[in-house]
Amino acid sequence: MSNRLRFSLMAMVVSCAAAVSACAERVPEATVPAALVGAGGMTDPSPSAALLEDCNVERVDGRPASVGERSSSRRILIEGWVAGSLNVSGELVGKPSVRLVRIQGSEPVEEIEFPAQAVAGRDDVAQALGKPGLARAGFQVNADISNLAPGRYTVAPKRGAFTCANVFELQKS
Secondary structure, eight states: OOHHHHHHHHHHHHHHHHHHHHHTSOOOBOOOOTTTTTTTSOOSOOTTOBOOSSEEEEEETTEEOOTTEEEOSSEEEEEEEEOOOBOTTSOBOSOEEEEEEEEETTEEEEEEEEEOEEEOOOHHHHHHHTOGGGGGOEEEEEEEOTTSOSEEEEEEEEETTEEOSOOEEEEEO
16 A cells, blocks of 8 residues: 555544544533523423533423423423524524424324424523624424324424424423
């Protein structure tokens, strides 16, 4: 094997190792905005408050979100944040919404999208991700789910054409 080929292979190995190492960096933690504490908003940090790249479902029906959340109510309140795209002025593009997809086995069988209200005051998200425009990334949706069939649903926050890949599961009885 020539020295040039060995050098190229070694450079590729070093590049791959650096890329894997970068992925293992610790994700910053979010804090609850002071404006929401005790003001009718969140009163305690969500256990899912570790900032992800693009979204987070933090509260369901006023309680910290947890995997496999159950809801038998006629309405459901979902709160969190969703980033999506920023325009050249650094402002968020598109309106927030939440998509629920009913899963049967491993197949999606029903989909419904609920418009969400944009919520400002997410300086924690903006600071942690270094993008001031994300201070307006919060959302809240109070959805009527009485007509939804019982079953397992994925809950995916959206903003405009962007759909978050970090989905949350909900079990409707």
